[in-house]
Amino acid sequence: MTQFEKPELVCPAGTPASLRTAVDAGADAVYCGFKGPTNARNFSGLNFTKAELSESVKYAHDRDAIVLAAINSFPTAGRTDLWKNSVDDAVELGLDAVIIADIGMAQYVAREHPDQRLHLSVQAGASSPEAINYYVEQFGVKRVVLPRILTVAEIKRVHDAIDCEIEAFVFGNIGMMAEGRCSLTNYVTGVSTNMDGVCSPASHVEYEPDENENLTTRLGEFAIDCISCGETAGYPTICKGRYDTAIKKNYYAFEEPISLNLTRLLPDLIKAGVTALKIEGRQRSRAYIRSVVSSFREAIDAYAAGDEPDISQLIALTEGGKETEGAFKSKTWR
Numbered sequence: 001m002t003q004f005e006k007p008e009l010v011c012p013a014g015t016p017a018s019l020r021t022a023v024d025a026g027a028d029a030v031y032c033g034f035k036g037p038t039n040a041r042n043f044s045g046l047n048f049t050k051a052e053l054s055e056s057v058k059y060a061h062d063r064d065a066i067v068l069a070a071i072n073s074f075p076t077a078g079r080t081d082l083w084k085n086s087v088d089d090a091v092e093l094g095l096d097a098v099i100i101a102d103i104g105m106a107q108y109v110a111r112e113h114p115d116q117r118l119h120l121s122v123q124a125g126a127s128s129p130e131a132i133n134y135y136v137e138q139f140g141v142k143r144v145v146l147p148r149i150l151t152v153a154e155i156k157r158v159h160d161a162i163d164c165e166i167e168a169f170v171f172g173n174i175g176m177m178a179e180g181r182c183s184l185t186n187y188v189t190g191v192s193t194n195m196d197g198v199c200s201p202a203s204h205v206e207y208e209p210d211e212n213e214n215l216t217t218r219l220g221e222f223a224i225d226c227i228s229c230g231e232t233a234g235y236p237t238i239c240k241g242r243y244d245t246a247i248k249k250n251y252y253a254f255e256e257p258i259s260l261n262l263t264r265l266l267p268d269l270i271k272a273g274v275t276a277l278k279i280e281g282r283q284r285s286r287a288y289i290r291s292v293v294s295s296f297r298e299a300i301d302a303y304a305a306g307d308e309p310d311i312s313q314l315i316a317l318t319e320g321g322k323e324t325e326g327a328f329k330s331k332t333w334r
């Protein structure tokens, strides 16, 4: 096994308690958002008030971890002050970087807070060197979070042609790989992933049992799955529903419930030039965060020392017990 420099382990936190858990489990960096629509995980009960974020930044910094503010949804006309205020608050609180998707907000950060470290969110969907270098040249972006549509070989080619760091997702939910561009939930609920930060809002989810204890899952007016008695199911999203189509009945027409798990590809990713490894899941429980973060901490440390890590625990944490290396290795498209 080749030894390598340790990459930064970037972990999710939906609450102050999760942030402390992630830091204690070995995160180098934790990303989180303010309450409200300014970030792409705007679920009830999640995210931070300004006071909570202030305490959380102190907690992380006292333990040599950094905190990144995800302000990565897209403001609509008349609402931009909310996003600008979030940026101002993040700067005031000493966040180590702000993660931006909207090009106007990138300009706002560059103009009003030129010393603030700026990362380009996966939601910006920048996957070509030309697009990434535009953000670097115009706004001083220091890191791009790459969309999950590139192979490792393509990441290497991007790395060789850009002037900023690369952060890549390595574990967690994987949707239709259309970050910043998915409108399925808008169509069904009127609430937008990209502008309101919510996919499949809980207020629109209904479960309808039948006499055999099967559960039909509805989102808005649409049935998106039917779960048999005893079958395990994740949180319902349209992209992972089962549908009857002209080709086939009752099948995952878009994407199966499955988790991205790139543990085995970590050495290849590092060699390709990835400097930060991102775990998805700000909506996840503290127990999940603790297990995934500590497993990745061990895996990175083992690889860096030239050893083979034990990743069996991570497989148990994947959605539906199923994992994929997605486009990074061998994604097949329908």
Ligand code: SF4
Binding pocket: 175, 176, 177, 178, 182, 183, 184, 185, 193, 199, 200, 237, 238, 239, 240
């Ligand atoms: S429907 Fe799926 S791909 Fe679209 S935003 Fe929701 S989780 Fe992502």
